[in-house]
Amino acid sequence: MSNIGLYDDKYKNFEWNDSAKELELHENEAKNIGYLCSDRICEKGFGQKLALIWEGFKGEVRRYTYDDIRLHSNAFAHYFTGLGLKPGDRICLFMDKIPELYISFLGVLKMGGIVQPLFSAFGEEALLTRIDDAKTSAILTTKKHAGKVRRILDKLPELKHIIIVDAEGELPGKNEKTYSMEKAPKVEHVDIYPVEPETPSVLHYTSGTTGKPKGALHVHSSIIAQYITAKWVLDLMLDDIYWCTADPGWVTGTSYGIIGPWSNGVTQAVYDIGFSTEKWYAFIERNRVTVWYSAPTAIRLLMKEGVEAVNKYDLSSLRHLISVGEPLNAEAVIWSEKAFGKPFHDSYWQTETGSIVITNFPGLKIKAGSMGKAFPGITATVVNQSTFEPITETGMVGLIALKPGWPSMFRTYWHNKEVYENKFKKGWYLCGDRASIDNEGYFWFVGRDDDVINTAGHLVGPFEIESALLEHQAVAESAAVGKPDPINMEVVKAFVALKPGFSPSSDLELDIINFIRKKLSPLAMPQEIEFVPSLPKTRSGKIMRRLLRAKEWGQEIGDTSTLEDE
Ligand code: 6R9
DSSP: OOOOTTTSHHHHHHOOHHHHHTTOTTTTTOOHHHHHTTTTHHHIIISSSSSEEEEESOOEEEEEEEEEEHHHHHHHHHHHTTTOOOTTOEEEOOOSSSSSHHHHHHHHEEEEEEEEEOOTTOOHHHHHHHHHHHTOEEEOOHHHHHHHHHHHGGGOOOOEEEEETTOOOOOOOOTEOOOOOTTTOOOOOOOOOOTTTTTTEEEEEOOOSSSEEEEEEEEEEGHHHHHHHHHHTSSSOOOOEEEEEEOOSSSHIIIIIIIHHHHHHOEEEEEEEOOHHEEEEEEHHHHHHHHHEHHHHHHHHHHHHHHHHHHTOOOOOOOEEEEEOOOOHHHHHHHHHHSSSSOOEEEEOOOTTOOEEEEEETTTTTTHHHHOOOOETEEEEEETTOOBBOOOOOTTTEEEEOOOOOOTSEETTTTTTHHHHHEEEETTTEEEEEEEEOOOOOEEEEEEEEOOOOEEEEOHHHHHHHHHHHTTTTTTOOOOOOOEETEEEEEEEEEEEEEETTTHHHHHHHHHHHHTTTTOOGSSSOSSEEEEEEBBBBBOOOHHHHHHHHHHHHOOOOOTTTOOOO
């Protein structure tokens, strides 16, 4: 059973307004996301239901009901207003995945502020660029990360409040205050800021895998899309225990790590640790997780440890698995069926789209390696790269394009209207990715527009090469990039990280080459394989092919502030 059967009438005739109606919003009405994710759920009689099961890396456990998150977020809102912060002010959240992060997110929204979530692992430079760009007024952080803020404070005249949420009674430095969520008096009523549909809500900085960070601005009516996609794609139901592995510094961690599950009144589990096969499985077992939203990078790491690791745990609670962030290789889907008895369902979207736009719904036949179909209410196609006209020929590769107008679409890039406007051509929003569409309307991802390899005038996507490599028993992960070639302009070079138990050798290279030769067209065949211990990735787990490519071309590597430390 699932919330949506693809061929239901509900699906065929879906309009965004149907979702708004489920949230009890009148036409063109908006309500504060903070209210919809806490007070409204309590009003429905779920005040005592668990909203958050939190586990820390040391094994600590904290639990919060919907009434707890309502009261604590009220208290945050009240506190921010008391500091003199105003609706529209940018308030940055710079914390590990602790309960205060999730709950203050609602608090900022309740007082009308714009939330700016940033990865706590960011260093000073990354932090400075984003806070300076947003002209942020306040930052919430912890003792562990406060030093980074202190060191850049002189360059940020607008940053008036540094709120440390895990310190008490210490002598605060310049602009510093302490606030304890647990000790602050409960606030039963707060004037929740009355929002319009277009009132700004979240400012998410994204650099994707390329370019300088840009702030994608979202609005309160985005919840109309986040609510219904969480219900239909993640298939969230009232008795689920949902685990989204993403950090709220990444859009997945807010759209589907806060707004989606809480607007659906679901209990979510949060684990404040990095990747660990054993710990992750034990977490699922302990908390009886039913719905799991993760990413291909993590799935590939799990694959590395094999089915043996899975079999040590009781993961029978898992009901639905979804993936996002990178192309989901066919091999990963097949493995997941073997390991968990169910496939990972792919979901494609971006910081800019705010919610899932192309996906394998529950109930839709999965074609391993395809992203699935457009979400109801989303008009998606592929367009020609020069004319921007929709491609009518089945299977032809083009740029993924969406018809603007869905509720969670970003409204601008902060102070960067020009770059924003450049994303639109002939009435389409261009995602910057390439794909083809088959005769049943399934989308097949090819690569990011700037990752595509041009070899002798033919465009080759890294995804098919990497997927073929992944099928080889020794390959844990790989990245295919173009390297300069005097005759063909570019030829394919593959970087390969091996599974435990395999070591680089020319025999292995030859074996891999022979293996993929049967799967790839001659044009897509790598001319060279370089074995590497690991691949450079962003904090959201995306392989940064740009860095590998720049090395081959002897170019500057550009902005690396989202690069994960190894
Ligand atoms: C949610 C998120 C967006 C870019 C996007 C594309 C890649 C995301 C994908 C996928 C293939 C999928 N991407 N999901 N590629 N299949 N299912 O990831 O947002 O960080 O802004 O990245 O990620 O290249 O354009 P964001």
